[in-house]
Amino acid sequence: MFNDTLIDNTVWILRKAFKSNKAQIWKALEKEFSRSRSNRRQVNIQRLDKITNNGDIVVVPGKILGNGTLGHKLTVYAYSFSETAISKLNTAGAEVISLQSLISKYPDGKGVKIIG
Numbered sequence: 112m113f114n115d116t117l118i119d120n121t122v123w124i125l126r127k128a129f130k131s132n133k134a135q136i137w138k139a140l141e142k143e144f145s146r147s148r149s150n151r152r153q154v155n156i157q158r159l160d161k162i163t164n165n166g167d168i169v170v171v172p173g174k175i176l177g178n179g180t181l182g183h184k185l186t187v188y189a190y191s192f193s194e195t196a197i198s199k200l201n202t203a204g205a206e207v208i209s210l211q212s213l214i215s216k217y218p219d220g221k222g223v224k225i226i227g
Contacts, residue, residue, distance in 0.1 A: 121190065121210060128214045136220030143172035143225070144190070151190070152227030156181050156199050159226065168223045170213065181205065188213045 122144050129137035143152075154171050157179020163169055165183035175187070177195025181203035188208055192200070200207055208216070217223050 124210055124214070128218070132214075132218045132220070134218065134220035136223055136225070137214070139225060140170060140172055143227075154189075154227055155179050156196055159185065159187075162226065163224070168213075168217060169226045170223060171226050173227055175200075186213075 122141050125137045125141035125144065128134070129141065152171060152173030153176055154173065155176045155178040159169065159175070160179060160181045160183070163183070163185055166185070168186045169188075171187070171189035173189065174191045175189045175193065175196040177193045177199055179199075181199055184203060185200070185205040186208060187200065187205055188210055192207070197207065213223070
């Protein structure tokens with residue numbers, strides 16, 4: 112499900128972001144991605160809809176699954192997405208961004224929420 116090489120790359124990117132920006136969120140995410148494979152998070156669209164508001168910026172340190180519907184726009188990064196989740200996020204007008212884009216747009220991590 113999760114590729115160890117990609118996880119290592121993700122951890123490296125987060126470590127670099129923490130060192131250059133001194134934002135604790137990148138260190139917290141590095142710790143999340145360093146957890147064992149069996150402890151990585153899976154979040155359904157329905158949960159995102161319940162605990163987020165229009166315009167929120169969220170990170171899921173795991174996989175987003177497609178159960179439920181999303182009734183507002185988000186900016187979201189996750190390690191992986193199910194095909195159904197991508198479709199539902201696009202339908203809701205959510206912006207799915209890469210980790211590099213997330214760090215570039217929000218280097219200090221202000222307003223970014225970790226969900227899972």
